[in-house]
Amino acid sequence: MVKIKYLLMGILIAIVGIVVAVTVFPSEEKRVKKRFRLLSEWVSKSPEENPFTTLQKMKDIGELFFESCELKAPDESLSGSYTRQEISAYAGSARAHFFQLDFKFYDLHIVFPEKEVAKVALTARLIGKSTTGEQVDEIRELECFLKKTDKKWFFSEIEVIQVLKK
Amino acid sequence: MAVNRRIRQFFFPSLTPTFLIRVFLVSVFAYLFFGYLCTPFIIQGISMEPTYPNGGINFCWRLRYLLSEPKRHDVVAVRFAGSQIMLLKRVVAREGEQVEFRAGRLYVDGKEIEEPYVRFPCNWNLSPRRVEKECVYVVGDNRSMPIEGHHFGQTSKIRIVGAPLW
Numbered sequence: 001m002v003k004i005k006y007l008l009m010g011i012l013i014a015i016v017g018i019v020v021a022v023t024v025f026p027s028e029e030k031r032v033k034k035r036f037r038l039l040s041e042w043v044s045k046s047p048e049e050n051p052f053t054t055l056q057k058m059k060d061i062g063e064l065f066f067e068s069c070e071l072k073a074p075d076e077s078l079s080g081s082y083t084r085q086e087i088s089a090y091a092g093s094a095r096a097h098f099f100q101l102d103f104k105f106y107d108l109h110i111v112f113p114e115k116e117v118a119k120v121a122l123t124a125r126l127i128g129k130s131t132t133g134e135q136v137d138e139i140r141e142l143e144c145f146l147k148k149t150d151k152k153w154f155f156s157e158i159e160v161i162q163v164l165k166k
Numbered sequence: 167m168a169v170n171r172r173i174r175q176f177f178f179p180s181l182t183p184t185f186l187i188r189v190f191l192v193s194v195f196a197y198l199f200f201g202y203l204c205t206p207f208i209i210q211g212i213s214m215e216p217t218y219p220n221g222g223i224n225f226c227w228r229l230r231y232l233l234s235e236p237k238r239h240d241v242v243a244v245r246f247a248g249s250q251i252m253l254l255k256r257v258v259a260r261e262g263e264q265v266e267f268r269a270g271r272l273y274v275d276g277k278e279i280e281e282p283y284v285r286f287p288c289n290w291n292l293s294p295r296r297v298e299k300e301c302v303y304v305v306g307d308n309r310s311m312p313i314e315g316h317h318f319g320q321t322s323k324i325r326i327v328g329a330p331l332w
Contacts, residue, residue, distance in 0.1 A: 072224065106248050106250075107247075107248035107249055107250070120332075122248070123247040124247075139246065139247050139251050140247060141246065141247035141248065149312070161247075163245075163246050163247075163253070163321055163325060164244075164253075164304070164317055164319035165319045165320050165321070166292070166295075166317060166318065166319040
């Protein structure tokens with residue numbers, strides 16, 4: 001009886017240990033997913049958002065990116081290399097056009113082609129209402145590259161996949 | 167009395183091992199069949215009207231092009247983003263062919279193509295372009311909107327996931 005009690009306690013401690021280890025030391029995949037979760041949270045906008053939160057989110061969005069991030073889009077005018085400051089400014093300007101925004105990522109497929117490089121294929125969906133009352137619902141397939149520096153992952157390349165080429 | 171018992175047995179079956187095995191097998195079959203072979207989808211958008219109206223329900227038969235290639239006038243489901251977002255379009259040209267629109271009429275390799283499924287007036291003009299290798303050219307049936315507002319063009323055959331069941 002005593003033996004069973006110790007056995008059960010041992011199993012319980014092992015389970016708690018595993019849960020703590022997974023929570024305290026997340027895998028690289030979880031760290032990458034967290035960056036997407038933060039980007040989604042900071043791009044999204046509620047109608048009640050105050051100006052201080054807006055400014056903070058603009059700054060935070062820029063900090064998710066590498067010193068220079070490459071954007072590849074079917075629209076050539078958008079393609080190019082952007083600095084963190086430029087990304088913050090563009091994000092702020094784009095968010096200002098919306099009364100409400102909901103930015104979500106789905107179907108994240110993460111691989112690590114090289115050490116400290118993550119390649120993520122995913123679906124991005126943006127649902128919102130512009131300040132002029134226009135409803136927006138856009139879905140795109142993206143391919144992102146993230147680089148790891150100082151134990152943090154930063155977006156270094158984002159490609160909007162062109163499915164139909166006119 | 168026997169009929170009553172049979173009805174009761176149908177709606178409130180006894181949880182016998184045979185019944186549970188049957189439920190398990192039916193569930194596995196339904197999951198595989200509707201998840202991977204014949205996936206249900208809801209049509210959102212008007213680009214295939216009047217053939218496929220907005221809000222319609224259909225199934226994507228994923229084995230349609232397992233042993234054959236998409237032909238001209240076939241309606242295909244093109245994977246747009248992730249594993250769940252698809253575009254429903256009609257194939258109008260295959261690899262190596264030259265596509266163009268003149269005053270709303272479709273021309274392939276310089277010959278006008280009859281399109282009985284296009285019911286709404288169309289005034290599109292698109293300069294000739296050749297369909298690349300391993301690609302098909304897809305367009306929606308509803309061409310009443312301006313050409314800039316319609317999702318169409320050439321797409322890789324790899325992205326074709328199947329065809330609607332009806």
